[in-house]
Amino acid sequence: MTAPRRARVLLLALAAATLAGALDGTLAAGPPAAPEEPRSGGPAITLRADRVLDGRGGALAGATVTVVGSRIAGVTSGEQAMVGAPTYDLRGLTLLPGGVDTHVHIGWHFGADGKYREGAGAGEPPGLSALYAVENAAATLRGGITTVRSLGAAEDRELRDFLARGTLPGPRVLTSLTPLDEETGPPEAMRAAVARLAADGADVVKIFASKSIRDGGGPTLSQEQLDAACGEARARHLRSAVHAHGVESARRAVLAGCTSIEHGALLDAATLRLMAERGTYFDPNIDLVFRNYFENQAHFLGIGNYTEAGFAQMRKAVPLALAVFRQALATPGLKVVFGTDAVAGSHGRNFEELVYRVEQGGQDPNAAIVSATSLAAESLGLSDRVGAVAPGLDADLIAVDGDPTKDIRALLRVVWVMKGGRVVRNEARPAR
Ligand SMILES: [Zn+2]
Numbered sequence: 001m002t003a004p005r006r007a008r009v010l011l012l013a014l015a016a017a018t019l020a021g022a023l024d025g026t027l028a029a030g031p032p033a034a035p036e037e038p039r040s041g042g043p044a045i046t047l048r049a050d051r052v053l054d055g056r057g058g059a060l061a062g063a064t065v066t067v068v069g070s071r072i073a074g075v076t077s078g079e080q081a082m083v084g085a086p087t088y089d090l091r092g093l094t095l096l097p098g099g100v101d102t103h104v105h106i107g108w109h110f111g112a113d114g115k116y117r118e119g120a121g122a123g124e125p126p127g128l129s130a131l132y133a134v135e136n137a138a139a140t141l142r143g144g145i146t147t148v149r150s151l152g153a154a155e156d157r158e159l160r161d162f163l164a165r166g167t168l169p170g171p172r173v174l175t176s177l178t179p180l181d182e183e184t185g186p187p188e189a190m191r192a193a194v195a196r197l198a199a200d201g202a203d204v205v206k207i208f209a210s211k212s213i214r215d216g217g218g219p220t221l222s223q224e225q226l227d228a229a230c231g232e233a234r235a236r237h238l239r240s241a242v243h244a245h246g247v248e249s250a251r252r253a254v255l256a257g258c259t260s261i262e263h264g265a266l267l268d269a270a271t272l273r274l275m276a277e278r279g280t281y282f283d284p285n286i287d288l289v290f291r292n293y294f295e296n297q298a299h300f301l302g303i304g305n306y307t308e309a310g311f312a313q314m315r316k317a318v319p320l321a322l323a324v325f326r327q328a329l330a331t332p333g334l335k336v337v338f339g340t341d342a343v344a345g346s347h348g349r350n351f352e353e354l355v356y357r358v359e360q361g362g363q364d365p366n367a368a369i370v371s372a373t374s375l376a377a378e379s380l381g382l383s384d385r386v387g388a389v390a391p392g393l394d395a396d397l398i399a400v401d402g403d404p405t406k407d408i409r410a411l412l413r414v415v416w417v418m419k420g421g422r423v424v425r426n427e428a429r430p431a432r
């Protein structure tokens with residue numbers, strides 16, 4: 001990752017401009033933050049695949065999916081589906097909804113000096129920071145992820161709004177903007193901070209309720225602070241995603257009615273059962289985030305709590321997080337969603353987390369795929385837009401080489417990506 005990043009950023013800008021032209025037939029014009037309206041007209045695009053996974057656990061053999069504008073118009077299977085030549089012949093491949101990653105940090109990157117940066121600032125020109133974020137977004141989409149929730153950076157808003165125009169390659173972005181933590185203050189300050197986030201256009205509230213796993217993961221917010229933060233979020237129809245590693249912080253968040261627990265590397269069976277009872281989503285991040293830190297250790301060491309001791313804590317956490325994940329799968333009714341905590345170095349590799357969950361965690365591949373499509377979409381309040389192959393939903397679709405219900409590693413072979421009815425990656429083999 002220390003290769004000449006500036007040159008790559010410039011190349012990316014050129015590539016993005018070229019792609020924008022290819023997508024629209026013209027370069028983008030107009031106000032910078034005007035989200036694109038759903039497109040309902042235009043000629044139908046047909047996609048024919050060996051099998052279609054609907055994202056809700058169902059599978060169709062030999063199916064044709066019709067896309068009109070930015071939406072899925074129809075799904076047919078059997079003989080009828082095979083009449084006429086499709087616009088995209090995806091035979092030999094599996095078509096499924098684009099992945100939904102409920103926990104990323106889309107702007108975090110390695111800077112020109114090779115050092116890890118949590119988004120913009122600290123001496124980096126803002127334009128360069130923005131280009132790194134665009135680069136991460138393009139890599140994420142190419143990797144088959146068509147929706148992400150980015151948790152914890154004010155500058156994500158401009159990226160979200162720009163990508164919503166549909167002219168640059170990137171996933172749909174939901175953002176929490178600035179997170180709340182113990183520095184935010186007493187309950188009244190928590191409520192005021194949520195009100196500010198709502199006014200600023202946040203899609204969700206991110207709350208740090210425990211220390212980092214590098215610092216032991218102990219609780220940092222009281223029950224009253226969490227009641228205030230998640231209560232205010234609910235009153236404003238915002239979801240709340242709570243960073244919580246240990247039992248105490250997670251219990252408080254669940255009792256406060258927060259929407260999801262992120263990480264949870266130190267949870268126990270009783271807390272997981274409580275989450276299931278209360279309908280709290282669990283987003284464990286058990287592989288990619290750790291493995292990426294270890295692979296890229298030199299880029300992180302020396303920054304904040306990325307110390308030798310912090311890395312030792314993370315190495316200890318890996319088997320604990322895996323055990324918690326297995327316990328979560330064995331907890332009846334617990335909604336375990338797909339989130340990677342993608343940081344610098346892991347954008348675009350998101351599906352590696354799902355491979356680990358199946359191969360090391362013992363999750364059923366079909367359940368893993370549902371967790372990364374319809375269930376993840378439900379957890380973000382987007383069930384009526386994404387996460388399934390069904391008429392009326394956004395045409396966010398991917399095709400992979402192989403059948404991921406039999407070999408989950410097929411998800412690492414994404415060869416075709418459509419976002420909002422536009423094909424943004426097409427390496428499908430010619431029809432045989
Ligand atoms: Zn995170």
